[in-house]
Amino acid sequence: MYVSSRSYAQECDTRDELAEFREQFHLPLDASGNPVIYLCGNSLGLQPKITSQYIRKELDDWAKLGVEGHTDAAHPWMPYHEFLTNQMAEVVGAKPGEVVVMNTLTTNLHLLMVSFYQPTETRYKIVVESDAFPSDKYAVESQLKFHGHDPKDGLILWTPREGEEVCRFEDLEAIMQDQGNSIALLMIGDTNYYSGQHFPLKRITQLGHKNGCIVGFDLAHGAGNIQPDLHSSNADFAVWCSYKYLNSGPGSLGGLFVHERHAHNKELKRFTGWWGHNKETRFNMRHEFDPLPGAEGWQLSNPPILSMAAIRASLDVFAEAGMDRLRKKSKKLTGYLEFLLDELNDDRIRIITPRDPEQRGCQLSIQVKNADKSLHDQLTEAGVISDWREPDVIRVAPVPLYNSFEDVFEFVERFKKILG
Numbered sequence: 001m002y003v004s005s006r007s008y009a010q011e012c013d014t015r016d017e018l019a020e021f022r023e024q025f026h027l028p029l030d031a032s033g034n035p036v037i038y039l040c041g042n043s044l045g046l047q048p049k050i051t052s053q054y055i056r057k058e059l060d061d062w063a064k065l066g067v068e069g070h071t072d073a074a075h076p077w078m079p080y081h082e083f084l085t086n087q088m089a090e091v092v093g094a095k096p097g098e099v100v101v102m103n104t105l106t107t108n109l110h111l112l113m114v115s116f117y118q119p120t121e122t123r124y125k126i127v128v129e130s131d132a133f134p135s136d137k138y139a140v141e142s143q144l145k146f147h148g149h150d151p152k153d154g155l156i157l158w159t160p161r162e163g164e165e166v167c168r169f170e171d172l173e174a175i176m177q178d179q180g181n182s183i184a185l186l187m188i189g190d191t192n193y194y195s196g197q198h199f200p201l202k203r204i205t206q207l208g209h210k211n212g213c214i215v216g217f218d219l220a221h222g223a224g225n226i227q228p229d230l231h232s233s234n235a236d237f238a239v240w241c242s243y244k245y246l247n248s249g250p251g252s253l254g255g256l257f258v259h260e261r262h263a264h265n266k267e268l269k270r271f272t273g274w275w276g277h278n279k280e281t282r283f284n285m286r287h288e289f290d291p292l293p294g295a296e297g298w299q300l301s302n303p304p305i306l307s308m309a310a311i312r313a314s315l316d317v318f319a320e321a322g323m324d325r326l327r328k329k330s331k332k333l334t335g336y337l338e339f340l341l342d343e344l345n346d347d348r349i350r351i352i353t354p355r356d357p358e359q360r361g362c363q364l365s366i367q368v369k370n371a372d373k374s375l376h377d378q379l380t381e382a383g384v385i386s387d388w389r390e391p392d393v394i395r396v397a398p399v400p401l402y403n404s405f406e407d408v409f410e411f412v413e414r415f416k417k418i419l420g
């Protein structure tokens with residue numbers, strides 16, 4: 001159904017109803033002033049052109065209003081996070097009360113493990129996928145140690161089989177069969193940052209719950225990429241960041257999800273701060289802590305409005321494009337990349353990301369035999385922004401909001417030339 005030609009790629013772009021969104025982003029330029037082939041939205045998403053207006057508005061309101069901006073800014077700062085909630089909930093498939101934007105990913109992961117990782121003498125182990133992002137692994141290991149457990153014993157890796165790169169569900173079942181009684185938490189990376197494998201959230205949650213475990217997901221590579229359907233997955237909690245597919249700028253705030261069945265549980269242990277306290281009495285400053293129901297109850301501090309303004313801008317772009325349309329284009333775009341790579345018929349390269357579009361987002365991870373980082377450097381030289389993972393994997397992520405079919409075609413042309 002695909003054709004390997006520039007004219008075909010251009011024709012796909014002409015027929016693409018989301019094509020005009022590319023114009024809404026700043027594309028970095030190469031040395032000769034042409035837009036680079038940017039395939040790195042899995043690491044840092046591009047800047048929407050409206051973002052600077054949204055941030056400038058807050059700066060202006062601060063200049064004009066000072067402290068009064070908390071209540072009198074066009075978007076008052078006091079409840080500012082609420083302006084993000086509905087759209088963010090839509091992006092991750094949650095109910096608004098289950099979602100809040102705050103802190104950063106790893107911080108949120110710790111805060112939620114304070115509540116949802118409650119080890120006992122006999123049930124204390126944590127399962128992560130073996131190629132979990134280092135920060136998640138460090139966070140989980142430190143939680144084990146914090147509770148007096150040795151990660152060598154307490155950390156279980158869900159590992160691909162010998163000679164394979166992606167994890168099999170049966171192997172997680174086997175882990176649960178073997179050790180389910182001693183496992184407190186499944187903490188899985190939803191869409192794996194390395195292989196690009198997207199895990200079945202609902203099945204994993206069912207498996208975990210059946211064995212009496214809490215189930216949490218890291219959607220760093222899922223939010224804005226796949227449609228996670230968090231609420232119906234029934235997961236207990238989830239965390240994500242906003243600077244990858246969500247295009248909200250370097251280090252911008254993260255999001256978290258707490259399933260509504262935990263919304264009113266005041267018995268859950270948690271680390272607290274004034275922003276998680278009942279809004280009615282927050283400023284009396286004298287009351288016993290009274291957590292807000294739902295995800296908001298995990299907030300600690302009054303948040304950085306400039307970061308939230310960038311997130312609001314980005315979410316407005318997402319709302320206009322719509323996740324259904326984005327995901328549909330994404331499958332077609334990544335399918336085209338896969339097709340072109342297969343057409344190269346080069347046995348030095350192997351796509352380690354699952355072939356099934358339902359088991360991946362837009363990213364393809366390409367393993368290149370005997371390659372080293374100089375391959376990535378050559379790509380950069382040729383105006384392709386991709387991402388290198390040791391020892392031999394290039395990750396490329398055509399993002400449906402701003403990448404075109406011609407980008408994909410052009411990437412493969414340049415890649416082919418470099419491979420020689």
Ligand SMILES: *Cc1c(COP(=O)(O)O)cnc(C)c1O
Pocket residue numbers: 104105106107132133135136189193218220221241254
């Ligand atoms: C990007 C990423 C992070 C980054 O964590 P921060 O706290 O935002 O620095 C963590 N985990 C995963 C899976 C990621 O992909």
